[in-house]
């Protein structure tokens with residue numbers, strides 16, 4: 001038996017499903033997962049020594065690529081001074097100042113240990129600050145696994161084919177309203193907050209329609225509700241100022257995760273002072289954490305943000321664009337209908353059902369239209385093509401996420417040569433997939 005399967009068997013004996021996050025079990029693509037032994041730059045090596053070009057990058061934190069020397073050095077140095085104290089440190093102040101400096105309109109921030117904690121805390125804060133209960137979220141947006149936000153979630157929830165989640169009480173979601181993405185919902189004075197992924201990246205990649213985010217801002221203002229941007233993916237990836245800067249729409253609260261921790265467990269939520277001052281110890285909304293603001297995590301986050309200057313975002317966008325164009329061409333040449341929606345450096349892929357009979361013939365199922373909401377995304381994500389492409393790529397040394405609802409995460413370590421190698425491999429993979437359709 002191979003080392004991957006051996007580890008998976010051992011894992012399944014002691015960990016539910018063998019994994020600590022459901023998507024990793026390969027349930028939605030079939031087969032069994034590779035276990036990572038190490039990683040560097042654009043590559044991961046599995047337990048059997050096989051190298052893959054990695055577009056998972058931990059679903060976003062790996063924006064510099066794996067094991068960036070500056071991050072490794074910063075974390076190592078921090079660890080030698082002790083790993084956690086239960087008292088404040090300068091490192092927390094520095095990272096908070098960096099975020100406040102980068103995000104216009106964000107005046108105060110608190111660090112937590114995951115994106116889930118960030119959104120849970122932001123929702124509690126929004127309720128505490130407004131004295132209202134209602135929450136509006138959008139179908140296909142994923143905000144972590146807090147009870148109130150698990151209704152109609154994308155990402156892992158969608159990959160598992162779960163419509164909801166056992167163990168979430170009716171009471172916990174009674175005040176959650178789910179609306180379709182890209183339609184501005186009617187709000188009334190019971191709504192505390194509208195939470196949205198400003199670019200949806202957990203139902204594949206779905207861009208906000210023109211006027212959608214502006215419409216949410218106006219609707220929240222009219223109803224006295226708070227607008228919460230879940231920037232756990234878009235923050236420090238869509239640019240220095242994240243999606244707020246990119247869209248020109250300023251929310252009342254922001255949630256961060258992934259990139260902000262540089263690969264260590266970090267989340268954060270922040271916003272205007274008049275909202276944030278409701279948090280304990282200033283106000284009556286309790287929130288805290290033993291490892292919140294952890295010195296290793298702060299060191300990794302600080303080093304990562306320092307390296308993400310304007311030039312870095314230009315380079316990242318150029319890489320994503322080269323990858324999107326290359327893959328689009330490779331899939332089209334093979335007669336595999338696909339669309340690769342891209343917003344800045346954020347990239348998704350959707351496949352149409354069935355093979356087209358070639359670009360030149362004009363016959364076949366026609367172009368795949370980029371989805372605008374969860375219903376449209378589901379039709380493409382669930383048509384059975386993604387798992388085939390996924391495995392054809394993985395066999396050839398390219399790792400996408402093991403689920404059709406995830407985005408691709410090229411990093412700053414994915415140079416042109418790596419992208420071009422990916423495209424060449426994709427051409428081969430697509431040809432075998434088409435032959436089998």
Ligand SMILES: *Cc1c(COP(=O)(O)O)cnc(C)c1O
Pocket residue numbers: 113114115116117119142143144145197202230231232233257258267
């Ligand atoms: C990943 C993600 C989360 C949850 O973050 P965790 O660190 O996994 O808890 C929340 N919101 C969005 C948009 C995400 O992509």
